[in-house]
Amino acid sequence: MSEGTGAPGEWASRAVPPEQGQQPGALGQVPQPGQPPVPPPGGFGPPATPYVQPGAGVPPQGQPPVAPHVPSGAVPYPQPGPPPGPQPPQPQPGPPQPAQFAAWSQQPSTPPPLSANEPDWNAMADRHADESRRRKKLWIGVVVAAAVLVGGVVGAGVWINGRDKGDDPKPTAGPTTAGSPSATATPTEQALAVISDAATDKLPVDAATLFPDQTRTIDGKVWTRQVTGSTAPCSKATTGGLGLALGDDTCRSVVRATYVNGESAVTVGVAVFDNKAGADRAIGRHAGLIQGLSGTGVAMFCVTDKSGCAETHASIGRFGYFTVAGSLKQGTDQSDQLAAAAAGPLAERTKDVLLARGSRTG
Numbered sequence: 001m002s003e004g005t006g007a008p009g010e011w012a013s014r015a016v017p018p019e020q021g022q023q024p025g026a027l028g029q030v031p032q033p034g035q036p037p038v039p040p041p042g043g044f045g046p047p048a049t050p051y052v053q054p055g056a057g058v059p060p061q062g063q064p065p066v067a068p069h070v071p072s073g074a075v076p077y078p079q080p081g082p083p084p085g086p087q088p089p090q091p092q093p094g095p096p097q098p099a100q101f102a103a104w105s106q107q108p109s110t111p112p113p114l115s116a117n118e119p120d121w122n123a124m125a126d127r128h129a130d131e132s133r134r135r136k137k138l139w140i141g142v143v144v145a146a147a148v149l150v151g152g153v154v155g156a157g158v159w160i161n162g163r164d165k166g167d168d169p170k171p172t173a174g175p176t177t178a179g180s181p182s183a184t185a186t187p188t189e190q191a192l193a194v195i196s197d198a199a200t201d202k203l204p205v206d207a208a209t210l211f212p213d214q215t216r217t218i219d220g221k222v223w224t225r226q227v228t229g230s231t232a233p234c235s236k237a238t239t240g241g242l243g244l245a246l247g248d249d250t251c252r253s254v255v256r257a258t259y260v261n262g263e264s265a266v267t268v269g270v271a272v273f274d275n276k277a278g279a280d281r282a283i284g285r286h287a288g289l290i291q292g293l294s295g296t297g298v299a300m301f302c303v304t305d306k307s308g309c310a311e312t313h314a315s316i317g318r319f320g321y322f323t324v325a326g327s328l329k330q331g332t333d334q335s336d337q338l339a340a341a342a343a344g345p346l347a348e349r350t351k352d353v354l355l356a357r358g359s360r361t362g
Helices: 009-013 099-106 122-162 187-195 244-247 276-284 339-357
Strands: 215-218 221-231 252-259 262-272 310-316 319-327
Touching: 099 244, 122 276, 187 244, 187 339, 215 319, 215 339, 221 339, 244 262, 310 339, 319 339
Parallel strands: none
Antiparallel strands: 215 221, 221 252, 252 262, 262 319, 310 319
C-alpha cells in the first residue's frame, strides 16, 4: 500500500462488520446511515464512505429515478473507470481545414485539372499523327502522278517516232507462199524452210559446197579429206538395197567425200532430192548402205553390205546424209573402231553445213 488519499475499489465495496462487543461507529467500522465517518488512526487507509443500502435510490416502477442521498463531507462511492496505468494517446483535433481542401477531400480521386499554361500533350500527339498521314498520302500521290506522266511521255515519244519513220506500231504478218519462210519463224525454222525445196534452195550442190573442210580434228585425231565425187543415178553409189530406197526417179545424185586417218577411212554421202517429202520417204525405207569412195591413195573399202563396216543415216530438208566407216588394210573390208568413232562427228558437221545453206543466198 502506498500513501495517498486514493483507495482501491474493493475497500469501498467491502463492509467490515463490528466485532463482538464493539459499537457501531467505532474505529475501523463503517458508520451507519446518518453517522459521521470515523477516520482510521494515524491518517492511513481509505477514507470512510457512507454505506448505501442496496436498492436505495431506485424509484418504484413508473417514477423517475431519485439520486441517492450523500451526506455532507462524505466521499462519493467510486465509479468504475479505466484500469490504472498508461493509456494510449488519444487523437488530437488538428487545425481547421480550408473549405476548398475539405471540398476536394469529399470528391472522388481524379487527375488534377490541367493548368491554363500547360499544353495538352494528347491533343498535340493526335495532330502530329494526322499530319504525318496526310504528308505520306500526299507523297504517294505525287509519285504515282509522276510515274503516269513519265510513262505517258515515253509512250507518246515512241508512237511519234514510229509515225515519223512510217512504221506501224502493230506489225502484221504479210502473206506467205508455200516453201517461203514465215516472218515470225525462228532462224532455224527459216533455214529449214529454205532448204526444204529446190525452188528456194538455189546454192550449188557439189563436193566443194557440201564438204568445205579439208581437215577435221576429232578426239585429237586429224582426218584429211582425200577423195570427193558425185554419182548419178543414185543407185550406183549404194549397196544392199539402198538404191531402191533412194529411187532413181526422185534422187538426183549422191555426192561423196572420204576422210582418212592412217589406215582408217570414213565416207560421207549426201543424197539430193527435189523436196523434203522425197528425202523423208527414202530415209523411212532405208536399207543397206552407201559404198566407200576410193581413189588415189585410198584403197577400196566397204563396197558390200556384208563387209562389217559401220554406217549412219538421217535427213534434213531436201537432203539425206549417210556415213560408212571401215579399214583400208590390204584393201579388204573389215570393221575399224577408230573410223566408227569418227563417223558420228563427221555426220553432225555435214548436217550443220546443210542447215547453213538456208541462211545464205545463191
